[in-house]
Amino acid sequence: MNDRSSAAAPGNPLKRFLLCSPDHFDVTFEINPWMSARRRPDRKQSWAEWDALVAALRAAGAEVHHFPSLPGLSDMVFPTDVGVVGGDRFVRGRFRHPERRDEAAHGATWLLEHGFTEIPWPDDPGMYLEGGDVLRFGDVLLCGNGPRTSPRAAEHLSRVFDVPVVTVPLVDPRFYHLDMSFCPLDARRAVYAPDAWDREGRRAVAELVPEPLIISMEEALTFSANSVVVGRTVVMPSCPSRIRTQLEDWGFTVCVSPVGEFLKAGGGIRCMALDLDLLGGSRAAAGPLQDPTHA
Numbered sequence: 704m705n706d707r708s709s710a711a712a713p714g715n716p717l718k719r720f721l722l723c724s725p726d727h728f729d730v731t732f733e734i735n736p737w738m739s740a741r742r743r744p745d746r747k748q749s750w751a752e753w754d755a756l757v758a759a760l761r762a763a764g765a766e767v768h769h770f771p772s773l774p775g776l777s778d779m780v781f782p783t784d785v786g787v788v789g790g791d792r793f794v795r796g797r798f799r800h801p802e803r804r805d806e807a808a809h810g811a812t813w814l815l816e817h818g819f820t821e822i823p824w825p826d827d828p829g830m831y832l833e834g835g836d837v838l839r840f841g842d843v844l845l846c847g848n849g850p851r852t853s854p855r856a857a858e859h860l861s862r863v864f865d866v867p868v869v870t871v872p873l874v875d876p877r878f879y880h881l882d883m884s885f886c887p888l889d890a891r892r893a894v895y896a897p898d899a900w901d902r903e904g905r906r907a908v909a910e911l912v913p914e915p916l917i918i919s920m921e922e923a924l925t926f927s928a929n930s931v932v933v934g935r936t937v938v939m940p941s942c943p944s945r946i947r948t949q950l951e952d953w954g955f956t957v958c959v960s961p962v963g964e965f966l967k968a969g970g971g972i973r974c975m976a977l978d979l980d981l982l983g984g985s986r987a988a989a990g991p992l993q994d995p996t997h998a
Contacts, residue, residue, distance in 0.1 A: 716766035717934040719979040719989060721782055721813065722757065724769050725749040729777040730968050732802045736877050737969030744964040752962045753780070756938070756972060759960040763933035768979075768989055770813045778803055780965065781974040783882070784833040784851075785810025788977070789864045790984030792820045799831040799851055810977070818987035822863045832856035835880030835974055839981055840887045840911060842866065847881030848904075849873030864982055869911060871904035878923065882973045886928040888937065892916065892953060894930075894946065896923035916949050929971030931978070940971040 728749050730738050760767050772779035785807045786793045793814050796807045811821060824830065836847030837860065846857035848870045861868040871881055875898070878884045884899035885908070892914045897905040899920070909915070918927065922943045930939040936956045940963075947957050962972060979989060 717764040718931070719766045719768065719986075720760060720931070720976040721810075721979055721989075722753070722767060722769045722976055723779045723782045723810075724771050725753050725780050725965075727772045727774050727777060728780045728965075728968075731777045734800045734802060735879050735969040737966065739967075742967055744967050749780075749964040752960075752964055753975075756960045756962060756975065759938050759958050760931070760933065760976065763936040763938060763958060765933045766989075768813075768817075770809070773809065776803075776806055776809070778968060778970075779806050779809065781835075781968070781970040782806075782810050782977040783974050784835050784880075785977065786814065787832070787834050787837045787860060787981065788814070788819065788979050789866075789982030791818060791987035792822050792863075794822050794832065794860060794863060795824070796833050797824065797831045797856070798833060814987075817989045820987075825859065827855065829853065830856045830859060832860075833880065834977065835882045837981070838882055838885055838887055840893060841890045843911065844868045844982075845881060845885060845887075845908070845911075846870050847873050850876070850879050866982065869907050871908060872901040873899060873904070874901050875899045875920075879969070880974070883926065883929050883971070884923055886930050886932070886937075886973070888916075888932055888950075888953070888955065894918060894928050894950075896920060896928060899923065914953075916946065918943075918946060922946060926966060926971035929973045931973050931976050938972055940966070 730743050757767050785796045795811045798804045831853050833851040836852035838845045844866050846868050848854050857868045857870050878899035884896040886894040893912045894916045896918050925941040938958045942957050942959050
């Protein structure tokens with residue numbers, strides 16, 4: 704149950720998220736250690752989990768938008784990767800894996816149709832970027848550097864959004880995006896698993912976060928860091944008891960919304976919810992919220 708401090712006034716949401724409904728969600732290829740074509744998601748259960756997540760986000764005070772997934776693009780349910788949004792502008796994702804490249808165009812189309820302006824990429828085909836590697840902490844962007852996002856892409860984000868970027872090199876293939884091992888809570892606190900990073904990344908984050916909740920790899924493997932924060936509510940796919948105790952001691956409300964079918968593809972709640980207010984600033988008019996229609 705969420706406390707009243709997480710409730711937004713009507714028409715003034717605490718956060719806005721873009722989700723993609725699981726009309727065609729499946730595991731048809733294997734590009735991370737979690738994926739196996741022999742362990743396919745259940746369609747009915749996927750819808751039930753997705754609906755529950757939408758309800759949890761709304762109950763916490765968020766505004767939820769969505770677009771449908773398309774045949775042949777089984778990973779579209781993870782729209783965080785399709786771009787990085789700052790104010791009313793965005794940088795489109797550049798997927799390294801060809802299996803996911805078409806997703807970026809559909810995510811960009813939704814953003815363009817709802818008042819956002821696209822920032823073009825420089826002519827550098829060696830740059831690649833997935834939004835799961837980009838998180839805001841205070842006035843800084845943290846950018847994972849590893850299998851999905853290149854260092855030059857982090858530099859590009861810093862230039863176009865005029866914001867400092869701290870790169871965090873990733874070293875464990877199970878944590879292929881930074882948002883699987885780092886969850887910012889507010890301007891002082893974050894949940895993170897430093898063992899997923901190299902020494903440089905551990906040092907950089909330790910200097911940046913005054914009050915960390917450092918979690919073990921075992922705790923991180925529950926996808927507890929792949930969560931989103933709405934006001935003082937942390938919406939999580941799971942929450943080990945030690946983490947819950949600390950979050951509640953800090954005054955946060957924990958809302959667990961299981962997404963076990965989506966974990967079969969290696970994605971948790973943050974992967975499923977593109978933050979439309981990542982960098983704040985002026986907001987594009989995302990338009991009226993629409994409820995999904997189940998296929």
